[in-house]
Amino acid sequence: MKLEEKNKAIKLREKGFSMGEISQAVGVSKSTVSLWVKDLKLSNKAKKIIASKLTKGQEMSIKTHHEITRQKEKIAKDYALDLVKKIKIDKNMAKLVCSLLYACEGSKGPRSVLSFTNSDPNMIVLFLKMLRDGFDIDEKKFSICVHLHDYHNEEKQLNFWSKTARISRDHFMRPYRKPHTGVNKKEGYEGCVRINYYDISLRRKIIAIADQFIKNTGL
Structure with missing residues (x-):
């Protein structure tokens, strides 16, 4: 040193x-x-x-x-x-994407209604687009329920989800108001929406498509 x-x-x-x-x-x-x-x-x-x-x-x-x-x-x-641009979304691909989304977020219990719930507007848009593009849909069979917090403006949120889903307000049920939990307001949170489509036959097909795809990929 x-x-x-x-x-x-x-x-x-x-x-x-x-x-x-x-x-x-x-x-x-x-x-x-x-x-x-x-x-x-x-x-x-x-x-x-x-x-x-x-x-x-x-x-x-x-x-x-x-x-x-x-x-x-x-x-x-x-x-x-680059990958997405190479994928062709034809009718069969739309059916598959719709079914896989439903396998993740849809109701699979013993019900007679196709029921998809999510709070992400983009997921709702994607599911409905794939549903409409892949299957012959009767818009009259839709029924929508929105879950809101006490801080939400009901009219504003119903209009938001109606525009997002491209479904008339006539098909919206009375919103479900979640009890106050004391949790702070979530900025940008639009509430949670449940898309109901009353067609048990279509529901069975969608669940079966996802099930068979998963089984046939060796998982």
Whole structure:
């Protein structure tokens, strides 16, 4: 250990230099610098300078991390977009997608109604599009029930879901109001909607399609 290097490291630290800066200036490792200055009593001015450098370093690290994440997300998005463009959604594909969605989010109990429930507007739009594109649908057989919290504006939410589902308000039942739980308002939450379609034969077909697809893929 060279006393001259250690003394230089201590003086730089007292001026508010970071471990990395001292390491480069003195020509020793950061672990050595840390050992030399660990018991050093710093002035408030030096502490503020060091804290400022740490904050800036952290900000740069966060920005770099976010940029890397954005780049990776863009790569994934471009890959997905290219893949989706190659997929042809014909009538049979629509039936399959609709059935798989129903297998995940639809009611499969002993009921005589096709019932799909979700709070994500995009999922509702996708399910209904696949249902309409894949099967011969009678719009009169739809019945909609919306679950709302006490903070929701009933008229606004019913209009929102009617427009989203492309189903007339005439087919909407009286909304179900969830009891107040004391939980804070969820920003952007539009409530939960249950799409009912009264056709037991279609319900059986949809459940069977998903079941046979899963079994025949070796799962």
